[in-house]
Amino acid sequence: MRSQNSRRRFLVQAISGSGVGLWMARTAWGNFIPPTAAQTKGPFYPVPEIEKQKYFDADLTRLDAKSPVADGEQIAVRGVVLDMDEKPLDQVIVEVWQACETGRYNHPQDRNDRPMDPNFQYWARMVTGPDGTFSIRTILPGKYPGRTPHLHYRIAAPNRSELVTQMYFEANQELNRKDGIYMDLKPEQRAAVTIGLAKKPIAENDPKSEQLPTGDFRIVLGPRSDSKSTQPM
Numbered sequence: 001m002r003s004q005n006s007r008r009r010f011l012v013q014a015i016s017g018s019g020v021g022l023w024m025a026r027t028a029w030g031n032f033i034p035p036t037a038a039q040t041k042g043p044f045y046p047v048p049e050i051e052k053q054k055y056f057d058a059d060l061t062r063l064d065a066k067s068p069v070a071d072g073e074q075i076a077v078r079g080v081v082l083d084m085d086e087k088p089l090d091q092v093i094v095e096v097w098q099a100c101e102t103g104r105y106n107h108p109q110d111r112n113d114r115p116m117d118p119n120f121q122y123w124a125r126m127v128t129g130p131d132g133t134f135s136i137r138t139i140l141p142g143k144y145p146g147r148t149p150h151l152h153y154r155i156a157a158p159n160r161s162e163l164v165t166q167m168y169f170e171a172n173q174e175l176n177r178k179d180g181i182y183m184d185l186k187p188e189q190r191a192a193v194t195i196g197l198a199k200k201p202i203a204e205n206d207p208k209s210e211q212l213p214t215g216d217f218r219i220v221l222g223p224r225s226d227s228k229s230t231q232p233m
């Protein structure tokens with residue numbers, strides 16, 4: 001009987017001990033910002049031939065400064081890559097790919113018969129600076145069957161699992177609500193990958209510079225996984 005009592009006392013102590021541990025973990029977790037939800041890469045991730053293309057800078061609206069401008073309404077996205085402590089992440093590769101104004105991707109698997117835009121860059125690759133930021137100039141992606149307009153992102157940071165996700169626009173609420181991939185996310189995850197657009201000067205410190213509808217996109221990466229390092233391509 002005595003030994004049973006002491007065993008019970010031990011169990012109570014063990015349970016309350018682990019309870020305290022859980023409570024502390026939850027409190028600590030609450031200080032972090034949740035990572036951006038992963039979403040499907042989709043079938044149109046750039047193939048090696050496209051990756052070798054000459055143009056992959058942050059301006060998707062034309063191939064280079066001298067080439068004609070792509071069709072579509074131009075927008076800017078100002079992004080930042082953060083860790084769960086909200087610390088900006090330096091030297092992170094950010095890739096973006098999307099459809100042109102007609103809703104066509106630059107990919108051999110895209111059977112959509114709408115024309116491609118020879119002036120649209122379709123794909124960009126950047127590296128974040130010490131402040132974790134990147135910015136792109138692009139067009140509003142065209143609609144294609146079954147999807148609401150979206151941009152695809154692949155984020156590769158040293159010593160972290162890569163993140164593949166998609167970004168949407170607040171203005172397309174109705175279409176967004178009919179999109180299965182979008183609706184598979186939890187409401188707070190959807191909010192984190194949906195941007196609003198407001199006219200802003202392209203050069204943040206020059207109010208007289210050209211204005212474009214601009215949105216902010218915060219990308220939050222999960223914890224470091226030193227054992228599973230991602231080698232940026």
Ligand SMILES: [Fe+2]
Pocket residue numbers: 042044147150152
């Ligand atoms: Fe897509």
